[in-house]
Amino acid sequence: MRTVEHASIIEAVKNLSMEANYDLATDVVTAFEKGKEQEESPTGKAIFSALLKNQNIARDEQVPMCQDTGFSVIYVELGQDVHIKGGSLEDSINEGVREGYADGYLRKSMCEPFTRKNTGDNTPAIIITEIVSGNKIKIVVAPKGGGSENMSRVTMLKPADGKEGIKEFVVNRCLEAGSNPCPPVIVGVGIGGSSEKAAILARKSLFREIGSKNSDPELSEMEADMLKRINDLGMGPQGLGGTQYALAVHIEKFPCHIAQLPVGVNICCHAARHKEVVL
Amino acid sequence: MSEVIKITTPLSDEVVDSLKSGDQVSIKGILYTARDAAHKRLIDLLDHRDELPFDIKGQIIYYVGPTPAKPGAIIGSAGPTTSYRMDPYAPRLMEVGMKGMIGKGNRTQSVIDAMVKYKSIYFAAIGGAGALVARSIKKVEIIAYEDLGPEAIRKMEVEDFQAVVVNDTYGNDVYKEGMNKYKR
Numbered sequence: 001m002r003t004v005e006h007a008s009i010i011e012a013v014k015n016l017s018m019e020a021n022y023d024l025a026t027d028v029v030t031a032f033e034k035g036k037e038q039e040e041s042p043t044g045k046a047i048f049s050a051l052l053k054n055q056n057i058a059r060d061e062q063v064p065m066c067q068d069t070g071f072s073v074i075y076v077e078l079g080q081d082v083h084i085k086g087g088s089l090e091d092s093i094n095e096g097v098r099e100g101y102a103d104g105y106l107r108k109s110m111c112e113p114f115t116r117k118n119t120g121d122n123t124p125a126i127i128i129t130e131i132v133s134g135n136k137i138k139i140v141v142a143p144k145g146g147g148s149e150n151m152s153r154v155t156m157l158k159p160a161d162g163k164e165g166i167k168e169f170v171v172n173r174c175l176e177a178g179s180n181p182c183p184p185v186i187v188g189v190g191i192g193g194s195s196e197k198a199a200i201l202a203r204k205s206l207f208r209e210i211g212s213k214n215s216d217p218e219l220s221e222m223e224a225d226m227l228k229r230i231n232d233l234g235m236g237p238q239g240l241g242g243t244q245y246a247l248a249v250h251i252e253k254f255p256c257h258i259a260q261l262p263v264g265v266n267i268c269c270h271a272a273r274h275k276e277v278v279l
Numbered sequence: 280m281s282e283v284i285k286i287t288t289p290l291s292d293e294v295v296d297s298l299k300s301g302d303q304v305s306i307k308g309i310l311y312t313a314r315d316a317a318h319k320r321l322i323d324l325l326d327h328r329d330e331l332p333f334d335i336k337g338q339i340i341y342y343v344g345p346t347p348a349k350p351g352a353i354i355g356s357a358g359p360t361t362s363y364r365m366d367p368y369a370p371r372l373m374e375v376g377m378k379g380m381i382g383k384g385n386r387t388q389s390v391i392d393a394m395v396k397y398k399s400i401y402f403a404a405i406g407g408a409g410a411l412v413a414r415s416i417k418k419v420e421i422i423a424y425e426d427l428g429p430e431a432i433r434k435m436e437v438e439d440f441q442a443v444v445v446n447d448t449y450g451n452d453v454y455k456e457g458m459n460k461y462k463r
Binding site: 040041043047050051053054057058061063064065066067068069105106107108109116118120145146147150178179180182232233234235236238239240241242243269270271 | 315316343344345346347348349352355356357358360361363383384385403405406407408409410411413414427428429430443453454456457458459460461462463
């Protein structure tokens, strides 16, 4: 059994919350550069240039790249041989969010669903925990904006709908989302499991490096086909017309019940923020 | 891209009618900010025949909830939020004189129809480019609903605020036009 102080979790979540909002990961920046090159619309090209400029300002001045600094998705892989000392995992994560959003001048966006009263500190975080083997804790901090999250959907297809049914659902979801989720987007798809499992898989798929190949050749082919079909709709960056609406489609798959074919779609805006640490 | 058209707020019907979907504009003057919760309060005031906290005639409402300003800064990041959430409220505000809205994303047909009827324009700024957009904001003052935090109504003085005309007063929609042009 290895002991991890709760203070180190607070510190990690706090720092990653700020870092994630100030500086995009290299894979996202590379995807912008590639998108700018491939985009056929002059307006679309100009949007890619503006996004690259925006990223530079945010990183250099340590300010949020987007005013929607999101709700805090915190994905934790907790080694079963870890003992957390001094406080609970949940409290430590929420304290980290509280401190990061205050000290980092990030927007507090969480509110009570009926009165819409703001909680004032961006807590509670949305925490997804998986118990894994080992004595380490992996923490992924992935702030997600409301505009793109609103475009997420889960559906329960019939097994007879098959792969084509899945593709149709995902492509149509993008068409309906249009300019709302701040394209260029990354489309996360979760297939199988159950209704909530498909949604979690879709979210997790967004943590994969943009442009990296899916290790499953069948899924890799599906990703490429869906990406082409989505971009062929012509919506382009910001939905103003063009060839680069989506930068990538990522799929995660899991077995499901014989009666089911659950599909989750999570569309991520171009501010694809995720930073991680292993404690 | 076409030449950038310079416009100054408040907007006259003449200026509004001269704008066409797809036009790139550079806005100078005052913008008032409001998003979900503030819109609800503005409509409540109209329902009770009370006065709005600012004179809306000829003005543009910017759908934004900025991040807090760092010490010494005028404002934090301040890009547009998704507009369709304001669709239930927008026609009422056009009816009392609002001439423009800045946000991002598609509007419902009833809002597009109201823009034709009341002569109002819907502009889009680049969603997610909040750090860049903030550079065109020169002065900020909270004028109502401070309790709403990021959703408070702010009076912003802007210079060279870049936007594109999405819906004009003739019922055109740049999202549809752009998509048709690049559809395969």
